[in-house]
Amino acid sequence: PTQQPGSACGVRLIQRCLCCHFRQLPNAYGSLMSQQGGVGLNAGTNHDETKYYISLPANKLELWMAVESSRWRAPVFRELYSEKEVIKEERRMRVDNARFGPFTEAFAETAFPERPYGRPVVGTVEDFARLGRREVEGFFTAKYRPQTLTCAVVGDVDPRQVRQLAERYFGKWSPPVDAAAAAQWTDIPGAALPAPRGAGPRELRMSLPTGPLLMDGYYRPAGDDPDSLVYAVMSDLLDGGRASRLSTSVMDRGLALYATCFSAYPGDKYPSLFLVQGVPAQGVSTDELAKALRKELQALVDTPVSEVELRRVKKKTRSALLELMTSTSRTAELLCQFQARQ
Template sequence: MGGCTMAAELRMGPAVGELLSSPSCGLNNHSPTLYRPLCRHLFASPTHNPLHANSTQKANGIRRHLNRRILPPRPLVIASSQRDCPQNDAAPIAPPLPPSSAESSNAAPPAGASAAQLSRRQALIAAGAAAGTGLAPAALRHRPGLTAAESVSDGEPAAIAALRERVSAFTLSNGMRWLVLERHNAPVIACHTYADVGASVEVAGQTGIAHLLEHMAFKGTARVGTTDPRREAQLLDSIDEVFYSMRDAEASGNSARVSKLRDEFARLLAAAEQLAVPNEYGSILARQGGVGLNAATSQDNTEYYVSLPANKLELWMALESGRFIAPVFRQLYNEKEVVKEERRLRVDNSPYGRFSEEFARVAFAGAPYGRPVIGYPGDLEALGRREVDAFFARHYRPDTLTCAVAGDVDPTTVQRLAEKYFGPWRPFSPDPRAAAELRAAAAIAGEWPQAQGPKEVRASLPANPFYMEGYLRPPSSSPLDPSLSVLCDVLSSGRTSRLFRRLVVPGKLLSVDAAESFPGDQMATLLLLYGIPKPGSSTEDVASLLHSELDSLLSQPLTEDELLPAKKSAKAGLLEAFGSNRAMARLLCEYEATTGSWANLLQEPDKIQAVAPNDIQAVARRLFRPDNRVAGHVSMGPFDGFSVSAPSM
């Protein structure tokens, strides 16, 4: 694929080639590097996650509800000593979150943006928080027939009705789904591509390949990213041959041949590098006004997004179709080194990174969620272009992609351009099984997954003591998901939540929090609770305090007053998200791809409103059982390995 230049050009079609060859694209005017697809920290400040500082886990207290995938909450603060701990009321200490996704970025993300896997409700809440309070009604007032009173008086009916009128959907003959949201208040658009391809569809021995492919999507095509496509194609094929010969020689222990092949490999890489135009894909978009170019890989999906002037829609269509229909995986072996360095920085050299990886492995033994998104070092080392080509051909198909365009656009124009640039695309692979079907086959059957515990992971690390425990729960498709979302919010969203009021305010713990779904939400997953003990206490003390609060929850029903903040935030989050093109493009994509229809987005507030106190208690009793628990203890000291056990209940 990457080396077959002429075949790639044919797959792109004349329309793409014509546009990309035009001077307006800047292909003959190579400017300095403006974009470098490097993965952001796996433990970065929360911006969009379930657990990891990709931790977009919570947005504004309870606003996590509809926030399973878009922006995020407050940043995580890990105090290195007691004197570093914030003492004011502004930002509570948040414990470190395990990495569950990885994001590439050419620039600093918007405030509150990250790269983790959020539940749909968490994404919606985060989107609302990012959009800003009150933006939705203001943005909708200009619509004919909609008065200001209708917009702001209990806003939902008018705003939701307006949204329903503004969204158009169509599906190409090849199965690719498209959504268009018209918002003509500014000449800008947000473009979002959702690939139903995440780390959970990888096979054993090839971990990290979905994330690596996300990096490679920015390397260009036969027309974008090189000065001599034909010569480059020959070099890329030669590089592959040497790589696989070198891998075989290493396996057989032929060190002399390995040394010789390494020299040849380095020579070929250097020759190919001379023909590459670094970051040309991003540079083209940046020169034409593109901002926020980025991508993120999680256990469940990979997403690509950018915002542009409205008159650059066709440029985006041409570039986006090119990188999925006719990609050239140039600089693959160089990019592998980038990913391996990222892993060393975020996992291998991070105490909490190593621990969270082991925690997930134990919790999901033998299951896809037990493998890290960034991949294992040995698997990354062994990956070559053949494996990447095969994975791409099988999983990146028209029927596994959903695109949304939100902003100053005409739906008929979007459909015409989508037909022009994506319509001729046919899958590379004859395998009709989409990624969603592969995941469904691997998912644990039944409404509630079978308990696998109790399990316990312990480690001594050069880091602050830390405790977390996860409870196996159903995927987000379960009818119990709204109750689980509200339960998580009641426990940990904001300063009025149960755990904060009862454990942090009295000084029993330095910090406590929860994550609704880790490390994904499309299969059986975990609801996490985690906390940092106060000086002089232990992780066992944290566990004891948490279990005492959970016992109280199980024995004493919640009141409607405790549920009220969650229900209000569910409505507010949806309305506030309306004010952001980027937020809405992402939410439309994700609801269409994961629930079957974007319109299910509008039903989220009603689902939350329907949750009653007895629903919360019923789901809590099924969830918070010792045999359904995986516990993790981190104590301070030199690392001497992990201890895994099955404690008695």
């Protein structure tokens, strides 16, 4: 993440362009991968990272290395302006016209004023107007470099061969340093992004025709903090299935149509929020729902967690990890994330 206006939109534009185009075979990347047995070609961007995915037969590893290194070493942003229109429509669908889109965007901006997590991933209308080809190319030059790229290859491959091929195709990647672009797109270091404190609780109320939504956020440290595990366990205790506390004490009592929580919102690379949210049931106000949710949070503080609950959470966590390890794509994603955060 970066605080610079336009950065989020720039990331999405680059993501879309790189998924479709590269110099040697313009407009044919997806077709080439499909012809070679590739499946699951996709990409996604969140507040913390952009991820690119594909699954290929093991004997296509060198082809992937050759093509992938070409995309990064010599990108050509064809159809940039048509892709920008696609992202504009994405914003209209996911934010402007979404049921709670305007409120969740305003909530993040209120919680993280002048900070990366306060800016929408898809960008703003002002970003769309500001970004042209020169700005996107400058952003790519400043941000997409060997030291910011992490690759993970999982499957029936020889690690020594993977390393040899990576050195052959990526080893000569030495992009020029553009001082002007680097100055324009300077990141704010993670250490300089403490959660805003000292001003007391912030409250945001909006009147929307889509119905009520309550979001209750509490500042928490980044994901590399030792206490991060505590927040993950708290999240599972509150929202870990039909036996969880929010299900039995809030939804089953008719106070909410749904209630959930997120251990790190909107990300965990930097200090963020432990978030509890819900939609009140008919006849229940957001203030009444807030009282019920905060009662469950306070119970975590006042009353020791039972062994039965802890066993349930541990069992669920082990099961989720074992399920993850059966998927090559999810294992690769986990390895990438772990390595990139080192």
